[in-house]
Amino acid sequence: MKSLKENFQKTHIVIIGSGIIGKFNALELSELGFQISIIDPAKILNSSNAALGLLMGNMYQKRRGRSWDLRKQSIELWPKWLEFLQKFNNELHIAKPLIQLTTNEEKFKKLEKFITEANDINLRILEGDSIFIKNINKAFQTKKLKGIISYKDGRINAKSLLKSLDKCLKQKKINFVKEEIIKIRKSKNQWISRTRNNEEIKSDIIILCNSLKAVDLINSLSPKIKLKAVLGQAIELGINDAEVDLLSLPKQFNIDGKNIIPISKNKLIIGSTDEYSTKPKENTIEQLTNFLDKKPSWLIKGEILKKWHGIRSRPDGEPSPILKNLEDGLIICTGFYKNGILLAPACSKWVANEIKNYLS
Numbered sequence: 241m242k243s244l245k246e247n248f249q250k251t252h253i254v255i256i257g258s259g260i261i262g263k264f265n266a267l268e269l270s271e272l273g274f275q276i277s278i279i280d281p282a283k284i285l286n287s288s289n290a291a292l293g294l295l296m297g298n299m300y301q302k303r304r305g306r307s308w309d310l311r312k313q314s315i316e317l318w319p320k321w322l323e324f325l326q327k328f329n330n331e332l333h334i335a336k337p338l339i340q341l342t343t344n345e346e347k348f349k350k351l352e353k354f355i356t357e358a359n360d361i362n363l364r365i366l367e368g369d370s371i372f373i374k375n376i377n378k379a380f381q382t383k384k385l386k387g388i389i390s391y392k393d394g395r396i397n398a399k400s401l402l403k404s405l406d407k408c409l410k411q412k413k414i415n416f417v418k419e420e421i422i423k424i425r426k427s428k429n430q431w432i433s434r435t436r437n438n439e440e441i442k443s444d445i446i447i448l449c450n451s452l453k454a455v456d457l458i459n460s461l462s463p464k465i466k467l468k469a470v471l472g473q474a475i476e477l478g479i480n481d482a483e484v485d486l487l488s489l490p491k492q493f494n495i496d497g498k499n500i501i502p503i504s505k506n507k508l509i510i511g512s513t514d515e516y517s518t519k520p521k522e523n524t525i526e527q528l529t530n531f532l533d534k535k536p537s538w539l540i541k542g543e544i545l546k547k548w549h550g551i552r553s554r555p556d557g558e559p560s561p562i563l564k565n566l567e568d569g570l571i572i573c574t575g576f577y578k579n580g581i582l583l584a585p586a587c588s589k590w591v592a593n594e595i596k597n598y599l600s
């Protein structure tokens with residue numbers, strides 16, 4: 241009888257979609273010895289390239305259920321993958337901590353309750369005399385910001401992460417096919433992925449990691465799966481005010497839903513809006529800076545140096561993400577909405593376990 245490892249080496253897996261999820265699955269499965277092909281036309285920028293890379297896991301307020309389990313697992317897995325990927329980019333790191341702030345008294349009370357109930361040494365309420373709160377309130381010229389800090393959460397630069405994954409997958413000689421898949425079907429015991437150029441790629445297993453477009457490929461197989469497009473936007477803002485030193489602020493923080501990342505003394509990134517749409521409207525960019533009743537003058541006068549957006553896919557009628565075994569040898573791992581970067585390690589582990597069970 242053949243060993244499992246031999247089985248793995250003979251098994252060809254096609255991954256459709258090469259965003260963070262496709263790439264992470266390729267990494268996890270290639271480490272187990274499978275033959276991998278990733279297929280993606282790579283024509284337009286995907287959601288992964290737009291991501292800010294915040295890893296908001298331990299701060300998640302619902303501390304039970306599948307979503308919490310996936311977050312918890314990812315937080316535990318990230319250090320291992322970071323160490324592995326640092327072989328390909330020694331500057332890749334996770335900047336910690338992560339701070340969540342609000343000007344709303346009611347929301348703050350909820351945060352306080354969450355911290356008390358969580359009873360986790362890595363989660364704290366930020367006291368008014370903490371240096372973080374002092375510096376943030378000073379820079380934003382307010383006294384109203386209050387919040388919590390998570391020492392376990394943080395941020396990884398998503399672009400550097402994707403580049404490191406590319407380098408790693410190239411070294412592992414993963415087959416990358418620059419094509420769009422327009423149809424998948426099963427013939428005897430094999431899966432066939434047909435490209436727009438009418439090429440047919442055979443495999444033993446297919447993993448759908450192609451976000452919104454996954455439903456086009458499985459409509460006839462699983463019509464119940466629905467995904468909605470949710471726009472995410474970000475800007476890089478240049479500040480021309482000698483009084484403000486953005487580097488005095490924490491490395492990353494969130495004020496009432498807006499993520500803020502100071503990247504130098506006079507530049508910061510702000511993201512992300514949340515609308516069910518695929519095209520940004522001009523005024524939504526302005527809304528990115530509207531997170532305080534009264535904006536400080538440096539924020540009003542700030543110059544938009546870059547703006548970008550990405551389309552995230554959110555499951556309609558079921559929680560995010562969609563992790564399912566649709567039929568023998570066909571897995572869907574998509575619909576990551578706001579948390580694809582955070583959840584990539586836990587979800588690729590889930591996929592690997594499904595495949596191991598299927599083959600054993």
Ligand SMILES: Cc1cc2nc3c(=O)[nH]c(=O)nc-3n(C[C@H](O)[C@H](O)[C@H](O)COP(=O)(O)OP(=O)(O)OC[C@H]3O[C@@H](n4cnc5c(N)ncnc54)[C@H](O)[C@@H]3O)c2cc1C
Nearest residue numbers: 257259261287288292293294421453472550579580581582
């Ligand atoms: C502005 C913004 C900020 C964000 N910030 C964060 C954050 O701080 N933290 C976090 O965890 N997440 C964040 N996200 C969310 C995160 O980016 C997504 O959850 C994640 O990128 C989803 O990855 P994916 O691989 O599933 O999808 P994608 O990156 O969209 O990749 C899907 C790929 O499938 C390919 N594809 C589509 N159809 C086909 C086909 N028929 N054949 C072959 N290939 C196909 C596409 O070309 C694409 O490359 C943010 C998103 C945005 C837009």
